[in-house]
Amino acid sequence: GPGRPHPAPRPTFTSVQPNTDDKVTIPRGYDQHVIIRWGDPVLPGAPEFDLDAQTAQAQEQQFGYNCDYVGFQLLDDDNGLLWVNHEYTNEELMFPGYTDGASADEEHIRIAMAAHGGSIVELKRHNGTGEWRLSDGERAFNRRLTATTPMRLTGPAAGHELLRTQDDPDGTLVKGMLNNCAGGMTPWGTFLTAEENFNQYFGNAPAGAEYARYGMGAGNASRRWDRVDERFDLARHPNEANRFGYIVEVDPLDPASEPLKRTMLGRIKHEGATIRLTDDGRVAAYMGDDERFDYMYKFVSAKKYVEGSRRHNLTLLDTGTLYVARLTGNSPSEEFDGSGALPEDGEFDGSGEWIALCTDTESFVDGFSVAEVLIRTRLAADTVGATKMDRPEDFEPSPVTGKVYCALTNNSAREPGQADEPNPRGPNKHGHILEIVESGSDAGATEFAWNVPIVCGDPEDDDTYYAGFDKSKVMPISAPDNLTFDKDGNLWISTDGQPGALGINDALHVVPVEGRFRGELRTFATVPVGAEACGPLITEDNKTVFLAPQHPGDGGTLAEPTSTWPDGDFPRPSVLCVWHTSGRDVGK
Numbered sequence: 108g109p110g111r112p113h114p115a116p117r118p119t120f121t122s123v124q125p126n127t128d129d130k131v132t133i134p135r136g137y138d139q140h141v142i143i144r145w146g147d148p149v150l151p152g153a154p155e156f157d158l159d160a161q162t163a164q165a166q167e168q169q170f171g172y173n174c175d176y177v178g179f180q181l182l183d184d185d186n187g188l189l190w191v192n193h194e195y196t197n198e199e200l201m202f203p204g205y206t207d208g209a210s211a212d213e214e215h216i217r218i219a220m221a222a223h224g225g226s227i228v229e230l231k232r233h234n235g236t237g238e239w240r241l242s243d244g245e246r247a248f249n250r251r252l253t254a255t256t257p258m259r260l261t262g263p264a265a266g267h268e269l270l271r272t273q274d275d276p277d278g279t280l281v282k283g284m285l286n287n288c289a290g291g292m293t294p295w296g297t298f299l300t301a302e303e304n305f306n307q308y309f310g311n312a313p314a315g316a317e318y319a320r321y322g323m324g325a326g327n328a329s330r331r332w333d334r335v336d337e338r339f340d341l342a343r344h345p346n347e348a349n350r351f352g353y354i355v356e357v358d359p360l361d362p363a364s365e366p367l368k369r370t371m372l373g374r375i376k377h378e379g380a381t382i383r384l385t386d387d388g389r390v391a392a393y394m395g396d397d398e399r400f401d402y403m404y405k406f407v408s409a410k411k412y413v414e415g416s417r418r419h420n421l422t423l424l425d426t427g428t429l430y431v432a433r434l435t436g437n438s439p440s441e442e443f444d445g446s447g448a449l450p451e452d453g454e455f456d457g458s459g460e461w462i463a464l465c466t467d468t469e470s471f472v473d474g475f476s477v478a479e480v481l482i483r484t485r486l487a488a489d490t491v492g493a494t495k496m497d498r499p500e501d502f503e504p505s506p507v508t509g510k511v512y513c514a515l516t517n518n519s520a521r522e523p524g525q526a527d528e529p530n531p532r533g534p535n536k537h538g539h540i541l542e543i544v545e546s547g548s549d550a551g552a553t554e555f556a557w558n559v560p561i562v563c564g565d566p567e568d569d570d571t572y573y574a575g576f577d578k579s580k581v582m583p584i585s586a587p588d589n590l591t592f593d594k595d596g597n598l599w600i601s602t603d604g605q606p607g608a609l610g611i612n613d614a615l616h617v618v619p620v621e622g623r624f625r626g627e628l629r630t631f632a633t634v635p636v637g638a639e640a641c642g643p644l645i646t647e648d649n650k651t652v653f654l655a656p657q658h659p660g661d662g663g664t665l666a667e668p669t670s671t672w673p674d675g676d677f678p679r680p681s682v683l684c685v686w687h688t689s690g691r692d693v694g695k
C-alpha cells in the first residue's frame with residue numbers, strides 16, 4: 108500500500124555503450140536468437156519468403172512488416188503464444204523500384220495491406236533456457252490478421268450512423284485494423300492492440316474538424332490504397348475512417364474468433380492500452396494518444412473481473428467510464444520557461460484528476476452524445492480542459508508498487524511559453540517519463556499525484572534529470588516510446604528517435620524507479636541502423652526479453668540499404684529474444 112518502501116533489486120549488468128552498429132548489441136553474458144522475420148511462414152503450409160516473387164496471397168500467410176508491440180501468453184511451461192503488431196509498411200524497403208503509391212503495382216499495394224495487422228505464432232522453449240524458438244508442432248493457434256480481416260465493432264457506439272457504410276449498413280463489421288502500434292494483455296488472456304495513425308491511409312477527407320483533428324484532409328493518401336479498395340477514398344465513403352482508431356481485443360485461444368474493436372475505449376491515435384485491476388476488482392485501462400499536445404486517457408469498467416469466467420470477462424471492455432487527464436503543477440507557473448530547469452521545490456510534480464467524458468449510457472460533454480464522445484473523442488476531450496501532453500505513448504503499471512508510468516516521446520512544437528510543470532521543456536527534443544500515483548493506489552481513483560522522474564537527453568546536458576541520480580553514471584536516452592516492467596519493478600524503456608536526436612541507434616534501457624538507485628539508467632540493448640526498439644516484453648519468469656526492431660534501414664531503399672539486419676542481405680523487421688546464458692534473471 109501507499110507509504111510502504113519498495114526497494115527493487117537493481118539491474119547489475121554492464122551497460123551497452125551507445126553506437127551506430129548495424130546489429131543488435133546486448134550485454135556480456137547474454138545471447139540472442141531471431142525468432143521470426145518479415146515474410147517467414149506463420150500459417151501452416153505458408154510458402155517460404157521470396158523477395159522477388161512476393162504475392163499478397165503469400166503475405167497473408169506470412170509474418171507481416173514493422174513489428175511493434177509484442178505480447179506473450181504461456182500455454183504451459185515450455186509452450187507459449189507470441190502476439191506481434193504489424194504497425195505499417197516501408198514500401199521502399201519491400202519492393203524493388205518502388206517510388207510512390209500512385210505508380211505502384213496494384214499487387215504491391217495488396218501485399219502491403221496484407222503485411223499490416225498482427226500475427227500470433229506458437230513458440231517453444233529451447234532446452235529449458237530463456238531462449239524461445241518457433242514451434243515445429245501443429246501450430247493450430249497461428250494466425251494472421253491484416254488490413255482486410257473481418258472485425259466486430261462492439262460497445263456503445265457500435266451500429267451508430269457515423270459507423271455505417273455502403274458495405275456495412277449495420278455499422279458493426281469492419282474490414283481490418285490499421286497502424287497497430289503498442290498494446291497490452293488482459294488478466295483473462297486476451298491481447299489488446301492499438302490502432303494509432305490510421306489517418307494516413309485515407310484520402311480526400313471532407314472538410315471539418317471531425318477529420319482535421321485526426322490529421323485527415325484533402326488530397327490522396329500517399330499509399331493510394333483506394334486504387335485497389337475504394338473505401339479508402341473518403342469522398343466516396345466518408346464514414347469509413349470512423350471505423351478505425353480503436354483498441355482491438357483479440358482472443359488468441361480461439362483462432363476463429365472475430366477481433367473486437369472496443370468503442371467504449373474511445374477513438375484516438377491509440378498508442379496502447381495497459382490494464383490494472385481496481386481495488387474493487389474492476390478493470391482500468393490506461394491509454395495514450397500519440398500526437399503533440401494530445402491527451403492521456405483511462406477507461407474503468409462497470410463490471411468486475413471474474414477469474415476463470417472468460418465469457419464474462421470478454422464483456423468487460425464494453426461498459427464503464429472513459430476519462431481524460433488534467434494535470435496541475437504545484438510550483439508557480441512562472442518557474443517554467445521551457446529550459447527544463449528544476450523548480451525551486453526541486454521536483455516536477457503536482458496533482459491530477461481524471462475527468463469523466465462519458466459512461467456507456469451518459470455523456471458528460473455538452474453537445475456530444477455517448478456515441479459522439481466515443482467516435483470523436485479528441486473533439487470531446489478538447490472541451491473539458493484536459494492537459495496537452497508531449498506525445499503520450501505507452502503506459503505501464505509497476506507490478507510491485509502499482510504506480511503507473513507514461514512515456515512522453517518528445518514535442519518539437521512546444522514553444523518555451525507553452526512549457527508547464529508536467530511538460531517542462533519547450534521545445535522538448537528528447538521527451539520525459541511521467542509517474543502517476545493514483546489516490547489510495549487504486550486504479551479506479553479519479554484523483555492522482557504525479558511527478559516527472561526522468562527528463563531525457565544527454566546526461567551531460569543541464570536540461571536532463573535522472574530522479575536526482577548521479578548523472579555521470581547513467582546512459583543517454585531520447586524519445587522514450589514503449590514501456591515494460593520486470594518482476595522486480597525495474598522500468599524498461601525502448602526508444603524511437605535516438606538517431607535523429609542524439610546521433611546513436613535506438614535502444615532498450617532499464618532503470619530502477621524505487622529506492623536509492625532510482626534514476627540509474629543503463630542500456631540493455633541497441634538495435635540496428637534505422638530501427639526503433641519496439642516490443643519490449645519480459646516473461647513472467649524474468650528469464651527472457653522479447654525485442655522487436657522495427658523499420659531497420661529506415662531512410663534507405665532496397666537498392667541502397669542502410670541496414671542489412673538480420674541476415675546481411677536486406678533489412679527485415681523481426682522479433683528476437685535475449686536471455687542470460689547462465690540462466691540468470693534478465694538485467695542481472
Ligand code: FEO
Pocket residue numbers: 194288289303378397500588
Ligand atoms: Fe507508433 Fe506512437 O508510436
Ligand code: CA
Pocket residue numbers: 436437438450452453454455456457528
Ligand atoms: Ca514542483
Ligand code: CA
Pocket residue numbers: 288289378500588589603
Ligand atoms: Ca510507439
Ligand code: CA
Pocket residue numbers: 289290379501502503589590591
Ligand atoms: Ca508496454
